[in-house]
Amino acid sequence: MKKIAVDAMGGDNAPQAIVEGVNQALAAFKDIEIQLYGDEAKIKDYLTATERVSIIHTDEKINSDDEPAKAIRRKKKASMVLGAQAVKEGSADAVISAGNTGALLAAGLFVVGRIKGVDRPGLMSTMPTADGKGFDMLDLGANAENTAAHLHQYAILGSFYAKNVRGLANPRVGLLNNGTEDTKGDPLRKETYALLAADSSLNFVGNVEARELMNNVADVIVADGFTGNAVLKTMEGTALTIMGTLKSSIKKGGLKAKLGALLLKDSLYSLRDSMDYSSAGGAVLFGLKAPVVKCHGSSDAKAVFHTIKQVRTMLETNVVGQLVEEFTPKDSE
Amino acid sequence: MKKIAVDAMGGDNAPQAIVEGVNQALAAFKDIEIQLYGDEAKIKDYLTATERVSIIHTDEKINSDDEPAKAIRRKKKASMVLGAQAVKEGSADAVISAGNTGALLAAGLFVVGRIKGVDRPGLMSTMPTADGKGFDMLDLGANAENTAAHLHQYAILGSFYAKNVRGLANPRVGLLNNGTEDTKGDPLRKETYALLAADSSLNFVGNVEARELMNNVADVIVADGFTGNAVLKTMEGTALTIMGTLKSSIKKGGLKAKLGALLLKDSLYSLRDSMDYSSAGGAVLFGLKAPVVKCHGSSDAKAVFHTIKQVRTMLETNVVGQLVEEFTPKDSE
Numbered sequence: 187m188k189k190i191a192v193d194a195m196g197g198d199n200a201p202q203a204i205v206e207g208v209n210q211a212l213a214a215f216k217d218i219e220i221q222l223y224g225d226e227a228k229i230k231d232y233l234t235a236t237e238r239v240s241i242i243h244t245d246e247k248i249n250s251d252d253e254p255a256k257a258i259r260r261k262k263k264a265s266m267v268l269g270a271q272a273v274k275e276g277s278a279d280a281v282i283s284a285g286n287t288g289a290l291l292a293a294g295l296f297v298v299g300r301i302k303g304v305d306r307p308g309l310m311s312t313m314p315t316a317d318g319k320g321f322d323m324l325d326l327g328a329n330a331e332n333t334a335a336h337l338h339q340y341a342i343l344g345s346f347y348a349k350n351v352r353g354l355a356n357p358r359v360g361l362l363n364n365g366t367e368d369t370k371g372d373p374l375r376k377e378t379y380a381l382l383a384a385d386s387s388l389n390f391v392g393n394v395e396a397r398e399l400m401n402n403v404a405d406v407i408v409a410d411g412f413t414g415n416a417v418l419k420t421m422e423g424t425a426l427t428i429m430g431t432l433k434s435s436i437k438k439g440g441l442k443a444k445l446g447a448l449l450l451k452d453s454l455y456s457l458r459d460s461m462d463y464s465s466a467g468g469a470v471l472f473g474l475k476a477p478v479v480k481c482h483g484s485s486d487a488k489a490v491f492h493t494i495k496q497v498r499t500m501l502e503t504n505v506v507g508q509l510v511e512e513f514t515p516k517d518s519e
Numbered sequence: 520m521k522k523i524a525v526d527a528m529g530g531d532n533a534p535q536a537i538v539e540g541v542n543q544a545l546a547a548f549k550d551i552e553i554q555l556y557g558d559e560a561k562i563k564d565y566l567t568a569t570e571r572v573s574i575i576h577t578d579e580k581i582n583s584d585d586e587p588a589k590a591i592r593r594k595k596k597a598s599m600v601l602g603a604q605a606v607k608e609g610s611a612d613a614v615i616s617a618g619n620t621g622a623l624l625a626a627g628l629f630v631v632g633r634i635k636g637v638d639r640p641g642l643m644s645t646m647p648t649a650d651g652k653g654f655d656m657l658d659l660g661a662n663a664e665n666t667a668a669h670l671h672q673y674a675i676l677g678s679f680y681a682k683n684v685r686g687l688a689n690p691r692v693g694l695l696n697n698g699t700e701d702t703k704g705d706p707l708r709k710e711t712y713a714l715l716a717a718d719s720s721l722n723f724v725g726n727v728e729a730r731e732l733m734n735n736v737a738d739v740i741v742a743d744g745f746t747g748n749a750v751l752k753t754m755e756g757t758a759l760t761i762m763g764t765l766k767s768s769i770k771k772g773g774l775k776a777k778l779g780a781l782l783l784k785d786s787l788y789s790l791r792d793s794m795d796y797s798s799a800g801g802a803v804l805f806g807l808k809a810p811v812v813k814c815h816g817s818s819d820a821k822a823v824f825h826t827i828k829q830v831r832t833m834l835e836t837n838v839v840g841q842l843v844e845e846f847t848p849k850d851s852e
Contacts, residue, residue, distance in 0.1 A: 315760075316760045316763060316764055327697055330697060330703075330704055330705040330708075331705045331706070362749065364660055364663060364744075364745055364748045364749070370663075371663055371745070372663040372664045372745055373664070375663075395752055396748075396749045396750075396751075396752035396753040396756060397752035397753070397755050397756040397759075398756065399753065399756055400756055400757065400760040401756075401760075411697075412697055412704075412705055412708075412746065413745065413746055413749050415697045415729075416695065416697070416729045416746050416749060416750050416753075417729075417749050417750070417753045418729075419728055419729035419730035420729040420730070420732065420749075420750045420753040420754055420757070421753055421757050422730050423729060423730040423731065423732055423733055423734075424733065424753070424754050424757040424758055424761075425757055425761060426730075427648075427649045427733040427734075428757075428758060428761050428762075428790065428794065429761075430649060431790050431793055431794075432786065432787075432790050435785075435786040435787075435789050435790055436783065436786050438786075439783070439785055439786045442782050443782065443783055443785065443786050445779075445782050446778075446779045446780065446781070446782025446783030446784075446786070447779065447783060447786075448779070449776065449778050449779025449782065450769065450772070450776055450779030450780060450783060451779075452768075452772055452776065453765065453768040453769050453771075453772045453776050453779070453780075454765075454768075456768045457761070457764050457765050457768055460764050461761065461764075
């Protein structure tokens with residue numbers, strides 16, 4: 187039985203969306219057990235599942251504007267912290283939250299803890315491509331600064347995830363850079379390029395420019411946390427702006443435009459769905475001793491369901507256990 | 520009379536689009552004179568203007584796949600190099616090319632030369648916002664690495680441009696960062712933040728996240744060249760992917776979708792136009808002794824026209840001369 191701790195109180199639509207996602211997941215997967223951390227009365231309003239589910243009541247929760255590290259230290263009984271604590275103590279195998287990202291990162295690092303040998307766990311997410319296949323990118327902002335050794339570790343981490351969780355046999359690893367030629371980039375990129383090219387365990391395909399990210403040029407994209415964060419947020423901002431502009435342009439276009447939009451409904455929905463990658467699950471703080479996964483703050487029940495499904499796959503394939511093995515120094519060599 | 524050197528042979532649609540843009544600009548602006556560098560016979564096929572225009576013939580040109588620094592050194596008679604040389608010698612006031620970006624940057628730095636006091640000229644472009652107002656961002660990739668002192672100079676350069684060329688009285692300057700709080704970022708961002716906040720000549724509005732760039736949160740955005748390049752290319756890639764997905768989704772949607780698209784034509788065009796910022800001109804390698812401006816490689820005649828218009832405004836407002844003044848050490852102080 188896979189035991190998953192879920193912060194019922196984090197995110198814009200908590201606890202309703204969280205609990206409804208849990209109901210769906212419990213119905214779909216018979217090999218999981220969910221621990222819901224949060225306000226018992228509010229959780230019960232939405233909980234329909236009766237088996238393999240428990241509620242651990244707490245009044246405390248971390249708000250979206252709390253200062254992350256401080257919140258983790260001071261709010262010891264917060265739903266998110268109790269979930270991480272359960273993982274640390276072994277009563278849960280993984281923890282999920284849609285709450286304050288910084289706080290979840292801090293809880294992951296300071297409560298759950300790093301895999302020995304992974305210097306700086308990275309935030310990783312599966313992002314959309316035009317052909318629907320997606321790619322995993324890290325670090326998306328767990329760190330403000332990274333060294334080439336960190337980026338090399340991200341290549342290994344991302345490859346393990348793509349292999350085990352996404353089922354790709356030989357994932358292509360690309361390095362986000364300011365040009366595709368081998369010699370491109372700042373010293374960090376040049377040093378990283380050399381490390382990745384020399385590691386025969388990786389299927390390194392070279393430098394990738396940000397313009398090509400959505401064209402399925404690699405399965406894993408390695409970036410420092412500062413740049414990865416900027417790229418992620420630019421993608422989100424650009425997509426939101428375009429969709430918003432199209433919407434308001436249809437509104438202003440009068441009856442003709444509205445009729446057109448009605449006829450185009452299926453195409454517009456399929457466009458929206460192709461940009462919506464919540465079915466790929468949440469963002470993993472990868473490199474920790476157990477899966478710690480962040481759902482988007484605006485997650486609905488479907489996104490929560492898919493994140494639980496993702497965590498279940500991570501537990502089933504024991505991707506974290508394999509990473510521990512990978513990063514354990516091999517004395518006999 | 521403002522004398523503008525134009526590389527007639529650079530870009531995907533050269534020389535036709537270049538020369539047609541020149542025809543339009545000469546008709547619209549009576550105070551400009553254009554020097555066209557390139558293949559005389561080919562240029563003459565499209566040149567309809569007869570006044571204030573001259574052709575300087577050369578057989579040599581820089582190709583899009585030439586190694587930039589090498590090309591500048593070896594192809595001394597290339598149309599782009601001759602244009603830059605004319606600026607250096609004072610026979611032209613500015614140079615425009617739609618050719619190899621790296622080569623134009625090299626020609627700008629090594630032929631035209633830096634303003635004394637500007638350490639690393641930055642590539643700057645006006646980028647789209649949802650409300651159509653746009654923002655100027657630099658460095659977009661002229662440099663792979665920058666210091667806080669460079670970023671401080673970019674804030675000054677961008678403000679001068681926004682004031683003089685875009686006519687904004689008190690341009691808001693934002694620092695691209697991984698969060699909006701004052702304390703966010705890596706050491707480079709923290710150091711830059713302190714420099715910008717301490718400079719009372721700037722209207723510094725603080726940190727800006729990439730997600731908000733298109734929401735008119737600042738008039739000038741300061742970034743290091745590596746991150747700026749990644750953000751620019753992510754915006755382009757995301758917009759292209761979304762528009763392409765919408766197009767193919769309409770195609771696959773059959774008659775109903777096609778009828779809908781027909782009715783929505785105006786809205787779709789207005790969406791496309793709002794993302795197309797070619798009317799704001801080209802990308803300026805800013806911090807040089809004269810305007811050196813890159814048109815997009817795929818520029819049509821309209822984009823070339825708008826770039827000439829932009830250069831004309833830069834010359835009329837003497838923004839570069841003012842920068843020289845600004846960066847001259849003031850001994851009397």
